[in-house]
Amino acid sequence: MEFKAGVLVVMALCVSALTSSEDSCGQRPLVASPGMSRIVGGREAPEGAWPWQVSIQIQSRHHCGGTIVSNLGVLTATHCFYKYLKISRSLFRVVAGLHVLSAPGDQTQIRSISEVKMHEDYNGVSPDNDVTLVLLSSPFDFTGHIQPVCTPHNVTHEFILNFTHCFITGWGSRYYRGRLNNRLQEAEVELIDRRTCNLITWYDGFITENMICAGLESGASDSCQGDSGGPLQCYSEDEDRFYVVGVTSFGHMCGHPRRPGVYARTSRFADWLKTSQTASASAAHKLNTRLIPALLCAALMLLLNIHTVCQQ
DSSP: OOOOOOHHHHHHHHHHHHHHHHHHHTTTTTSOOOGOOOOOOOOOOOOOTTTEEEEEEEEEEEEEEEEEEESSHHHEEHHHHEEEEOOGGGEEEEEESSSBBOOOOTTTTOOOEEEEETTOOSSSSSTTOOOOOESSSSSSOOOOOOOBBBBBBBBBHHTOOOOEEEEESSSSOSSSSOOOOOEEEEEEEEEOHHHHHTTTTTTTTOTTTTEEEEEOOOOOOOTTTTTTTTTEEEEEEEEEEEEEEEEEEEEESSSTTTTTEEEEEEGHHHHHHHHHHHHHHHHHHHOOOHHHHHHHHHHHHHHHHHHHHHHO
């Protein structure tokens, strides 16, 4: 009886270890929810406020932003890689838990890239389908400073999440063609209806169903150069979590009235992302990267073997 109880405990721990990262997505252990606290038009983000934000770097220099969606996967924009295909992958790296570009702290983790899964319908001419999943050579260890964000299951799920606060984040410049910010910036923005964004005086029909606009009509809050690939994240009060709603894609200069930032709409790529993540999860199992579940399950097998020997 005691043996069976021990087996059940170990099995429960196996399941818990496998699912814990999914259960904790979109939460900020170090910062209160948006309702309890309050780039272009932005301000310095509190340290640890956006634990899924990463810096994708080329030879240790910030190149694009990205969003952690799993311990081995980072969501970013295809245009961040499309023109750099001839650059060796070994020159790229992904830095998580970073706040100050020039001074990475003890909380940062650096990973090399094993694979870049660009959306097959991106063509480099149109900014449509501007999403890429970067697969890491080894998994992130989740901490208070490093966490995955949640992703909408589909467009309907995105709608019922009833978002109340949306933010853009990154180290991008404060104005068009300006210098990068050394410290991570944040700005609260509003989601803008596609019909409005497609008005003649806005983007004149250029915004597809795969895109979402966010900012302010006045242009006071906007993403800019260096923010590409980073997250447009929105908070669901019902679930008390953040979801990545968009991937920073393009805009007309920075901070112009009726020219808000345009983002790849994550919910439109839910199936693509799920397929890509499933492939990365399979690779993770082959590489034995989920160490804790493997150890726990090995312990279970050991218990079973010991029990068999005892019976003999």
